[in-house]
Amino acid sequence: MSDGSPPERTGDTPAAPGDRPALRAEALTKTHHGEGAPAHAVRGVDLRVERGEFVAVTGPSGAGKSTLLHLLGGLQRPDSGSIRLDGEPTDRWSEARWAVERRKRIGIVFQFFNLVSDLSVADNVELPALLAGQTPRRARAGRGELLDELGLTGKERSMPGELSGGEQQRVALARALVNRPPLLLADEPAGSLDSKGTREVMRLLSRFHRRGQTIVLVTHDARLASAADRVISFFDGRIADDAALDSGPPPRRSGASGVLELRD
Numbered sequence: 561m562s563d564g565s566p567p568e569r570t571g572d573t574p575a576a577p578g579d580r581p582a583l584r585a586e587a588l589t590k591t592h593h594g595e596g597a598p599a600h601a602v603r604g605v606d607l608r609v610e611r612g613e614f615v616a617v618t619g620p621s622g623a624g625k626s627t628l629l630h631l632l633g634g635l636q637r638p639d640s641g642s643i644r645l646d647g648e649p650t651d652r653w654s655e656a657r658w659a660v661e662r663r664k665r666i667g668i669v670f671q672f673f674n675l676v677s678d679l680s681v682a683d684n685v686e687l688p689a690l691l692a693g694q695t696p697r698r699a700r701a702g703r704g705e706l707l708d709e710l711g712l713t714g715k716e717r718s719m720p721g722e723l724s725g726g727e728q729q730r731v732a733l734a735r736a737l738v739n740r741p742p743l744l745l746a747d748e749p750a751g752s753l754d755s756k757g758t759r760e761v762m763r764l765l766s767r768f769h770r771r772g773q774t775i776v777l778v779t780h781d782a783r784l785a786s787a788a789d790r791v792i793s794f795f796d797g798r799i800a801d802d803a804a805l806d807s808g809p810p811p812r813r814s815g816a817s818g819v820l821e822l823r824d
């Protein structure tokens with residue numbers, strides 16, 4: 561229909577009032593054109609994530625998990641398909657608009673922390689808050705609260721290079737969450753950590769989830785995935801399985817496809 565018409569009904573879900581999943585992707589595709597043959601990283605993915613849901617996306621290397629997460633966070637653009645955040649279509653968002661919206665409503669954490677190496681811990685965490693328009697006083701207060709909660713009090717003036725991997729990842733989490741984004745996208749957030757660091761990240765994600773944080777987590781790690789409500793198996797650019805987990809560890813196999821046959 562033409563522009564200006566009421567929001568379209570798309571996919572198999574009727575557009576009921578108040579029916580606003582945190583995230584809705586429809587028929588997403590993305591092909592990377594690099595040196596060699598084109599990589600069909602995401603091939604027609606439909607995904608719905610409810611508010612407050614914790615979804616783990618797992619699958620073999622090269623399956624397209626990171627690409628999917630990048631699309632969901634607007635870090636890459638799909639070739640086709642659509643993404644709605646809280647029911648709002650993002651298809652026409654410019655890069656600048658995505659940047660603004662990310663600051664407000666999407667926290668992103670990567671495997672390699674992506675901290676600014678020549679800024680202190682405090683500044684790394686406050687920066688997104690300041691960029692989002694918070695007053696310095698509020699940014700400082702938010703930073704203090706989060707660092708406290710993440711067990712990093714006393715590290716404010718440290719530089720990232722002076723911290724352990726686990727500490728740096730906690731700073732990255734603080735930075736992703738300082739604007740209290742409704743949605744957290746995490747790409748292998750414990751990928752470079754030892755088992756203690758992995759446990760820490762898992763505990764923190766679970767804690768934020770219990771408070772209502774919506775989380776989409778890409779991970780190879782079955783332990784991390786087991787903290788989620790739902791595990792999506794991604795294979796060859798597509799969702800091969802999508803299964804709810806019973807709450808609380810240990811996770812159980814769900815059905816014949818064995819979605820939790822994950823190995824470290």
Ligand SMILES: Nc1ncnc2c1ncn2[C@@H]1O[C@H](COP(=O)(O)OP(=O)(O)OP(=O)(O)O)[C@@H](O)[C@H]1O
Pocket residue numbers: 592593594595599600601619620621622623624625626627628
């Ligand atoms: N920027 C890029 N340019 C070219 N090809 C890319 C690019 N990014 C990803 N690819 C290719 O797209 C496919 C999917 O990659 P992606 O990183 O999304 O997979 P993944 O499941 O996250 O893998 P891993 O678990 O190893 O991180 C791979 O074949 C990869 O080589």
